[in-house]
Amino acid sequence: KKLVILISGRGSNMEAIVKACRAEGWPAEVAAVLSNRPDAAGLKFAAEHGVPTGVVDHKAYPSREAFDAALQAAIDAFAPDLVVLAGFMRILTPGFTAHYAGRLLNIHPSLLPAFPGLHTHERAIDAGCHASGATVHFVTAELDHGPMVAQAVVPILPGDDADAVAARVLKLEHRMYPQAVRWFVEGQLSIDGSRVCVASGA
Numbered sequence: 001k002k003l004v005i006l007i008s009g010r011g012s013n014m015e016a017i018v019k020a021c022r023a024e025g026w027p028a029e030v031a032a033v034l035s036n037r038p039d040a041a042g043l044k045f046a047a048e049h050g051v052p053t054g055v056v057d058h059k060a061y062p063s064r065e066a067f068d069a070a071l072q073a074a075i076d077a078f079a080p081d082l083v084v085l086a087g088f089m090r091i092l093t094p095g096f097t098a099h100y101a102g103r104l105l106n107i108h109p110s111l112l113p114a115f116p117g118l119h120t121h122e123r124a125i126d127a128g129c130h131a132s133g134a135t136v137h138f139v140t141a142e143l144d145h146g147p148m149v150a151q152a153v154v155p156i157l158p159g160d161d162a163d164a165v166a167a168r169v170l171k172l173e174h175r176m177y178p179q180a181v182r183w184f185v186e187g188q189l190s191i192d193g194s195r196v197c198v199a200s201g202a
């Protein structure tokens with residue numbers, strides 16, 4: 001199976017997936033890492049590890065539709081089976097998400113459906129939550145919605161600020177996102193309406 005990973009910045013989830021794919025010998029390869037920002041730090045890691053990289057700079061396009069069309073062309077040049085959003089910070093058009101229906105995953109740093117959007121950790125602390133976490137889900141037209149593949153939980157401890165929670169959640173993300181992608185490439189995920197099934201034995 002071929003994967004294309006989209007990033008906008010640090011790319012630590014992308015790094016975790018590239019490493020797990022190689023170390024665990026998945027029936028898959030990361031065909032490319034693409035960024036909408038030329039200065040995304042993660043591009044360096046990818047290039048240094050022999051993964052083809054590319055940039056589709058959203059600032060070069062007059063509209064979301066034009067950007068998404070260019071991004072789609074750049075992705076499809078690699079004919080991926082799965083597209084993985086890993087800290088990709090652009091809102092995608094319905095045409096784009098429909099094109100990749102059932103083969104586009106995202107990770108979001110909250111326990112969806114709570115706290116879609118930005119500043120999730122701050123919002124969880126402000127709401128008085130005692131736990132937070134991360135969610136891997138298939139992407140649909142609605143931001144941070146779509147069938148959920150996996151969720152994992154961390155505590156919010158007294159005195160935690162948003163950075164402390166973010167760091168705890170990120171460690172979790174680095175384990176759960178590679179796991180979820182691995183399920184996909186091993187053919188163990190199926191979607192039944194809005195529910196995802198993970199095959200037994202996974």
Ligand code: GRF
Nearest residue numbers: 010011012013087107108109
């Ligand atoms: C992660 O917390 C992810 O859940 C969110 O953005 C962050 C990306 O981090 N969507 P990185 O670029 O993978 O290091």
